[in-house]
Amino acid sequence: MSINQDFQEKAINTIRFLSVDGVQTANSGHPGLPMGAAALAFALFTRHLKHNPANPQWVDRDRFVLSGGHGSMLLYSLLHLTGYDLPLEELKNFRQWGSKTPGHPEYGLTPGIETTTGPLGQGFATAVGMAIAEAHLAAVFNQKNQKIVDHYTYAIVTDGDLMEGISGEAASLAGHLKLGKLIYLYDSNKISIEGSTDLAFTDNTQMRFEAYGWHVIKLADGNDVEAIDAAIQTAKADDRPSLIICPTIIGYGLPTLAGSKEAHGAPPGKAERDAAKQAANWPLEPHFYIPEDVLAFYRQALDKGAKAEREWSDKFAAYAANYPDLAGEFSRRMQGQFPSDWDADLPAFPTDMAKGVATRNASGKVLNEFANRLPEVIGGSADLTGSTKTWIDGSPAFQADSPEGRNFHWGVREFAMSAAVNGMNLHGGVIGYGASFVVFSDYARSAIRTAALAHIPSIFVFTHDSIGLGEDGPTHQPVEHLPALRAMPNLYVVRPADANEVTEAWKFALRNRHKPTFFLLSRQNLPVFDRSVCGSAEGLSRGAYVLKDFGESEPSLILMASGSEVGIAWEAAEQLAAEGHSVRVVSFPCWKAFEDQSQDYKNQVLPPHITKRVVVEAAIPMGWERYAGEESRIIAMPGFGASAPFEVLYEQFGISADNVIAKAKELLQ
Amino acid sequence: MSINQDFQEKAINTIRFLSVDGVQTANSGHPGLPMGAAALAFALFTRHLKHNPANPQWVDRDRFVLSGGHGSMLLYSLLHLTGYDLPLEELKNFRQWGSKTPGHPEYGLTPGIETTTGPLGQGFATAVGMAIAEAHLAAVFNQKNQKIVDHYTYAIVTDGDLMEGISGEAASLAGHLKLGKLIYLYDSNKISIEGSTDLAFTDNTQMRFEAYGWHVIKLADGNDVEAIDAAIQTAKADDRPSLIICPTIIGYGLPTLAGSKEAHGAPPGKAERDAAKQAANWPLEPHFYIPEDVLAFYRQALDKGAKAEREWSDKFAAYAANYPDLAGEFSRRMQGQFPSDWDADLPAFPTDMAKGVATRNASGKVLNEFANRLPEVIGGSADLTGSTKTWIDGSPAFQADSPEGRNFHWGVREFAMSAAVNGMNLHGGVIGYGASFVVFSDYARSAIRTAALAHIPSIFVFTHDSIGLGEDGPTHQPVEHLPALRAMPNLYVVRPADANEVTEAWKFALRNRHKPTFFLLSRQNLPVFDRSVCGSAEGLSRGAYVLKDFGESEPSLILMASGSEVGIAWEAAEQLAAEGHSVRVVSFPCWKAFEDQSQDYKNQVLPPHITKRVVVEAAIPMGWERYAGEESRIIAMPGFGASAPFEVLYEQFGISADNVIAKAKELLQ
Numbered sequence A, B: 001m002s003i004n005q006d007f008q009e010k011a012i013n014t015i016r017f018l019s020v021d022g023v024q025t026a027n028s029g030h031p032g033l034p035m036g037a038a039a040l041a042f043a044l045f046t047r048h049l050k051h052n053p054a055n056p057q058w059v060d061r062d063r064f065v066l067s068g069g070h071g072s073m074l075l076y077s078l079l080h081l082t083g084y085d086l087p088l089e090e091l092k093n094f095r096q097w098g099s100k101t102p103g104h105p106e107y108g109l110t111p112g113i114e115t116t117t118g119p120l121g122q123g124f125a126t127a128v129g130m131a132i133a134e135a136h137l138a139a140v141f142n143q144k145n146q147k148i149v150d151h152y153t154y155a156i157v158t159d160g161d162l163m164e165g166i167s168g169e170a171a172s173l174a175g176h177l178k179l180g181k182l183i184y185l186y187d188s189n190k191i192s193i194e195g196s197t198d199l200a201f202t203d204n205t206q207m208r209f210e211a212y213g214w215h216v217i218k219l220a221d222g223n224d225v226e227a228i229d230a231a232i233q234t235a236k237a238d239d240r241p242s243l244i245i246c247p248t249i250i251g252y253g254l255p256t257l258a259g260s261k262e263a264h265g266a267p268p269g270k271a272e273r274d275a276a277k278q279a280a281n282w283p284l285e286p287h288f289y290i291p292e293d294v295l296a297f298y299r300q301a302l303d304k305g306a307k308a309e310r311e312w313s314d315k316f317a318a319y320a321a322n323y324p325d326l327a328g329e330f331s332r333r334m335q336g337q338f339p340s341d342w343d344a345d346l347p348a349f350p351t352d353m354a355k356g357v358a359t360r361n362a363s364g365k366v367l368n369e370f371a372n373r374l375p376e377v378i379g380g381s382a383d384l385t386g387s388t389k390t391w392i393d394g395s396p397a398f399q400a401d402s403p404e405g406r407n408f409h410w411g412v413r414e415f416a417m418s419a420a421v422n423g424m425n426l427h428g429g430v431i432g433y434g435a436s437f438v439v440f441s442d443y444a445r446s447a448i449r450t451a452a453l454a455h456i457p458s459i460f461v462f463t464h465d466s467i468g469l470g471e472d473g474p475t476h477q478p479v480e481h482l483p484a485l486r487a488m489p490n491l492y493v494v495r496p497a498d499a500n501e502v503t504e505a506w507k508f509a510l511r512n513r514h515k516p517t518f519f520l521l522s523r524q525n526l527p528v529f530d531r532s533v534c535g536s537a538e539g540l541s542r543g544a545y546v547l548k549d550f551g552e553s554e555p556s557l558i559l560m561a562s563g564s565e566v567g568i569a570w571e572a573a574e575q576l577a578a579e580g581h582s583v584r585v586v587s588f589p590c591w592k593a594f595e596d597q598s599q600d601y602k603n604q605v606l607p608p609h610i611t612k613r614v615v616v617e618a619a620i621p622m623g624w625e626r627y628a629g630e631e632s633r634i635i636a637m638p639g640f641g642a643s644a645p646f647e648v649l650y651e652q653f654g655i656s657a658d659n660v661i662a663k664a665k666e667l668l669q
Helices: A005-026 A032-036 A038-047 A069-082 A088-092 A122-141 A159-163 A165-177 A205-211 A225-237 A270-279 A292-322 A324-335 A359-373 A414-427 A438-454 A467-472 A481-486 A499-511 A537-542 A564-578 A591-595 A599-605 A646-652 A657-668 B005-026 B032-036 B038-047 B069-082 B088-092 B122-141 B159-163 B165-177 B205-211 B225-237 B270-279 B292-322 B324-334 B359-373 B414-427 B438-454 B467-472 B481-486 B499-511 B537-542 B564-578 B591-595 B599-605 B646-652 B657-668
Strands: A063-066 A153-158 A182-188 A215-218 A242-247 A352-358 A377-381 A407-409 A431-437 A459-463 A492-494 A517-521 A525-528 A545-550 A557-561 A583-587 A613-616 A632-635 B063-066 B153-158 B182-188 B215-218 B242-247 B352-358 B377-381 B407-409 B431-437 B459-463 B492-494 B517-521 B525-528 B545-550 B557-561 B583-587 B613-616 B632-635
Touching: A005 A032, A005 A038, A005 A069, A005 A088, A005 A270, A005 A292, A032 A038, A032 A069, A038 A069, A038 A153, A038 A182, A038 A225, A038 A292, A063 A069, A063 A122, A069 A088, A069 A153, A069 A292, A122 A153, A122 A159, A122 A165, A122 A182, A122 A324, A122 A414, A122 A438, A153 A159, A159 A165, A159 A182, A165 A414, A165 B165, A182 A225, A205 A215, A205 A242, A205 B205, A215 A225, A225 A242, A292 A324, A352 A359, A359 A377, A359 A459, A359 A499, A359 A517, A377 A407, A377 A414, A377 A459, A414 A431, A414 A438, A414 A459, A431 A438, A438 A459, A438 A481, A438 A517, A438 B438, A467 A646, A481 A492, A481 A517, A481 B481, A492 A499, A492 A591, A499 A517, A499 A525, A499 A537, A525 A564, A537 A545, A537 A591, A545 A564, A545 A599, A557 A564, A557 A657, A564 A583, A564 A613, A564 A657, A613 A657, A632 A657, B005 B032, B005 B038, B005 B069, B005 B088, B005 B270, B005 B292, B032 B038, B032 B069, B038 B069, B038 B153, B038 B182, B038 B225, B038 B292, B063 B069, B063 B122, B069 B088, B069 B153, B069 B292, B122 B153, B122 B159, B122 B165, B122 B182, B122 B324, B122 B414, B122 B438, B153 B159, B159 B165, B159 B182, B165 B414, B182 B225, B205 B215, B205 B242, B215 B225, B225 B242, B292 B324, B352 B359, B359 B377, B359 B459, B359 B499, B359 B517, B377 B407, B377 B414, B377 B459, B414 B431, B414 B438, B414 B459, B431 B438, B438 B459, B438 B481, B438 B517, B467 B646, B481 B492, B481 B517, B492 B499, B492 B591, B499 B517, B499 B525, B499 B537, B525 B564, B537 B545, B537 B591, B545 B564, B545 B599, B557 B564, B557 B657, B564 B583, B564 B613, B564 B657, B613 B657, B632 B657
Parallel strands: A063 A153, A153 A182, A182 A242, A215 A242, A377 A431, A431 A459, A459 A517, A492 A517, A557 A583, A557 A613, A613 A632, B063 B153, B153 B182, B182 B242, B215 B242, B377 B431, B431 B459, B459 B517, B492 B517, B557 B583, B557 B613, B613 B632
Antiparallel strands: A352 A525, A545 A583, B352 B525, B545 B583
16 A cells, blocks of 8 residues: 555654553653654554564564663554554553553563563664574575575664663674674664753764674654665665664654653653644544554554565475475474473583582583584673683584574673573574673673563573682672572572582573573582482472481481582581581572472471571572571671682681581581 | 883883783783783883872872773782882782782772772773863862862773773763873783684774774884874873774783783793793793892882972962962862761751652752762762752753863763762762662672772662652562662662651761762652651661651560661551550661671660561562561562552552551461
């Protein structure tokens, strides 16, 4: 259906007025972005975006991320208009309890939302991860003339997004990787919350992005649909990521507020809204008015989408005829299913109490074992591959000229890495992981949070997990990170005690397809326990388990520890048993997994009548009281660490078998 | 003393070999940067840096930050050579327990170290804060022809620093602010840990920094002292911040490792070290060899420094004669002293149980009250000034053309803001604060950590502290941040219950000159308690205090809460008392301050015999068990929040007086 200028303006105004009605009705929200960027979104959604609103899961759809998530009404309006399962009633319930239209887009709640965007800048980086997944899958599965993976990743990004450091990291990475199918529309309204961006942000954005290796197009007017359309066409033809700078007017159409910071984040007021409608010849009522012809126009997306998906399905059927194995593998991966024997007959690490194995080294081996079985496992490290042991052998690096590579050089960019890993996992078809040192997880914390909030199964492989890293000193020694990560809802924080627990940790993380997992792994060697005389490492999946009861009779005391301190507890228990005490050692790698267990299981591991308990962990002790109870001792870090060989640090900070024994005896007396 | 080329090379090699000897002796550390960047540091320290090694506290010294803190031996070598109180013995004890030469520079431990640099990128941003403080103090105190504040801020920055997003934020800010006295030497060795920077980092750095508004000079050879010298001269004359790109060779001088990633972060081995010494005609022994003439040359810094400080003192004396008040004020501020009446007669907020006052609003008033009394208080928000209430009335914004301004538009750059605030406080003469929403503190977490580790008294004013922010939804609702921040050593996390506690919170933070403070303030109104019938808000400084005992007899139950939930506890206690129960309400704004108290005080507030206790807090409950004990109920958030008006959220999540009453009755029965 070809349309004239007036009708087009009416269609764009429908987005604007749905948005402002949503905000005004909620008496809360952000009208500025949806009204200012409506034409961008219109051009993208009606002329370019390949999607099927009836099937938001269609694997070869274009991905779209609204990086300025506060402009959510823009997206909700478009999702409703183009026919997603988002009734008008939901738009009327914007920002209300139980609605599908929260203040910021939340993944999993609303059909068509590709990600929980998180705070500013993160959507930018998450979409880079989506484009990476597309490029990788295309390289792995597409065959000459049979492209089953062939879509774009779009985002609308804002001034605020471009001020955040993470967008710089992600842009540098995307430019380096030449992600040509990444196309960002920059809603350049030059207003942020405090006023003109001239107050704080006077970069030459075009030059900056060209310096990152991007293709930059600067438009004269962000309301010029033809120009936006043409720019997107040009962008599609370029093999670099594209930034289309679109000068817009925040709150476009609001008679007194447009172009000002007052249009950004508050309801304009009924009078201002009504004046805007009048100026646009829009009926004042009903609110949430959608002209029938406009709805019919947008709803063409359903037919177009169905046709596009059908064409793709035909293409896929032809592909499957030629490449049945590849097609089966592609379907399996996109559905997130594993081969039935993916975790069968895993090799065990031999007992080694003397020299031991660093859990980071064990992780390197286990990762490679699973990577062999699951080609969808891809990832890398933020410039610490050798230290984090996260290289997949036998595969090249993912680079512009080798997108089939499964290893990523993320650069010293922990935050963009973590957000991109989220984007990869959201895209599907791959299981993405990112790696660094635990202390640097602070840089990435908000992306880890987004994974937790949005139930994204990202795997964060973080090593050098305590004072055990030694000489690098307190700047590099995580002490508070373990409790701080445990505080995050939905995040499985796993600190394995030995090499065989590492195997179980990876199994747990890979199986855990609806929540992220964060590993804390040791730099230093840890004993590999003799599993023939103690509990199976499979206990890891239950969060805590009885590693071993030492002594002749029923235990009168429980020693609890995670990671590198389990060996210390073991050593202490041996000595206490030699002195006639009966002591239980509980390996406690994951609080949240333990909380998931039945009360019955919990009582088996921590029998309520055994009230004497000692915890030992090389971290700030916050929260252990809930498992230790009142008749307990908690041996932990008193504060930040220090620079010295790790054995000296353990001794100086009293994280030692001797100290455990002393504290246990205080309780046993 | 004029020197020839050979002598100069010998002096530079002294740095290189001290560094490699330090690393090899410790059998741990990073030889690559010190050896590669020795000539940069030489040019800077011997030809430009204004400092007095005998008095590292001299207020008008140039500041120098080694942003790649892993190259610490470079700095330790120079500090020893130029005559700081850092004996050679300390260099021999590099990375050992109790030494002053930890793996990464730690502020407060080693004379001449201007900051704990933190992970990569942070030193870059911290130094921006130092330059801001200098520019501000110069604007406030300097008089025509009498410049008592007139120094440069230098840094050596690395490839890794420039990959981190925070350096992009800080560079954009510095360019915008035209911090002309900021001069960075970029140690561009094109090697990071995984190999060539070509693997992940192919920005056009010159173009990128020009886009930020920087003055960029690209040298041909980072070992060319004359060229570096000339570039620094040119940089000094430019009114923009300067980046001098110095192509270097990592591990310069190591015969087989130079120029490779293997030179970066591990001891080269004795053979390689010895071969390097032989190639440079350096004696193999003794280790840590310093030629006498070289030492004499570097130690000229003492005379030069003494002379420079003396000249400054003379200048200051002349200034003091002309401007005695200003001189007194300058001295007071640089010494970090307050006028004796700085906290006298503070206005109280009137009781208001009905409508109440949001603690963010109270904070805005209190900040202005203190800002009136203490002109050194300066700061601002990451594009949320209006929401965080952090504008100082009557002062302009700090901008390139108004450096006397006390208000900062940090832009949407929480991390660079927080690191810059650290830099401002490290510089001295100002008390810097930064502000944003609590949930965005994740972006800044590592800078908050650096403040905690380095005992920097930064003040972090974070608002919208819980589900109480309402409709913006779970992406914006901090739930785990309160426990996660409490887990950080040295950080005072303060969540005031009402407006008068806010006054005390600011007083506490301002008085607390050796540790950072982090405020969590409410968006929503909170009752202002009637202090004539309850405990004084001064109790805040002790972390927890008895707000009020409700009922006729000795309390049989304690209700504990922080921030917005104290009003809920109060309401519950009133009702319980009306039903004949006697109940204590404890306001618990700061765990760490409570831990600082005597056991006696703790027992007064939480008498051990009152074992029935209910905690209510709109956050993840981690850690409260230590104060609640086993006969308790903890009412808290079960996970992430939701998008709805805040009253609905409190009701739905059970953070309510009714629920407190119900739980209290369970215990009282």
